[in-house]
Amino acid sequence: ETGVTQSPTHLIKTRGQQVTLRCSSQSGHNTVSWYQQALGQGPQFIFQYYREEENGRGNFPPRFSGLQFPNYSSELNVNALELDDSALYLCASTLSGANVLTFGAGSRLTVL
Amino acid sequence: GENVEQHPSTLSVQEGDSAVIKCTYSDSASNYFPWYKQELGKRPQLIIDIRSNVGEKKDQRIAVTLNKTAKHFSLHITETQPEDSAVYFCAASATDSWGKFQFGAGTQVVVTP
Numbered sequence: 001e002t003g004v005t006q007s008p009t010h011l012i013k014t015r016g017q018q019v020t021l022r023c024s025s026q027s028g029h030n031t032v033s034w035y036q037q038a039l040g041q042g043p044q045f046i047f048q049y050y051r052e053e054e055n056g057r058g059n060f061p062p063r064f065s066g067l068q069f070p071n072y073s074s075e076l077n078v079n080a081l082e083l084d085d086s087a088l089y090l091c092a093s094t095l096s097g098a099n100v101l102t103f104g105a106g107s108r109l110t111v112l
Numbered sequence: 113g114e115n116v117e118q119h120p121s122t123l124s125v126q127e128g129d130s131a132v133i134k135c136t137y138s139d140s141a142s143n144y145f146p147w148y149k150q151e152l153g154k155r156p157q158l159i160i161d162i163r164s165n166v167g168e169k170k171d172q173r174i175a176v177t178l179n180k181t182a183k184h185f186s187l188h189i190t191e192t193q194p195e196d197s198a199v200y201f202c203a204a205s206a207t208d209s210w211g212k213f214q215f216g217a218g219t220q221v222v223v224t225p
Contacts (some may be wrong), residue, residue, distance in 0.1 A: 004118070004129060013122045031210075033211045033212060035215075041217055041218070042203075042216050042217050043201070043213075045214070048211050056212050091153065094211045098210060099205055099211065100146070100158065100161070101146075101213070103155040105154070106155060
């Protein structure tokens with residue numbers, strides 16, 4: 001059984017650029033949730049994908065968007081990057097209806 | 113929406129002492145309360161969880177208590193060890209919001225030998 005994997009692990013972008021982060025869910029998990037963790041803060045829920053559709057969204061602007069693929073893997077896209085987008089982006093997978101999250105190691109984004 | 117407050121933000125304890133972290137939540141629909149441990153540079157790891165139909169749950173040196181009436185829950189670590197040093201997060205969610213958690217801001221626990 002494989003865990004949740006994320007790529008890239010680290011990346012640096014400049015303001016105004018766009019970024020795509022990727023996540024492969026744990027084997028058997030069909031739901032992916034994305035969280036943003038700023039330095040010294042708890043994870044903040046961005047959105048969740050289930051059956052290839054967005055299934056709930058936190059308080060994040062539309063420039064944060066995502067996709068889920070038939071194999072349950074997911075992407076997080078952020079357009080028009082701002083300095084405050086610098087954070088650790090965590091992907092977590094679960095089985096639909098179950099509340100136990102399995103987190104990936106995260107992608108650390110730095111926006112200069 | 114749900115709001116979870118966590119206290120204290122930092123906690124220093126001597127090895128062998130107990131540590132207690134407290135969280136409060138606002139949404140009456142919340143019924144699942146996990147606790148995560150995050151070591152520096154690592155992913156959050158689930159250490160214990162409790163559901164609203166239970167008042168207390170214990171797993172070796174770790175226990176969690178839930179007071180639904182007061183809307184607060186607590187993590188208790190007994191006989192602390194240096195490897196317990198980490199950031200601990202509480203979280204809350206409701207059944208119809210599976211996978212969508214509101215996290216507390218975290219507690220940095222430092223266990224000194």
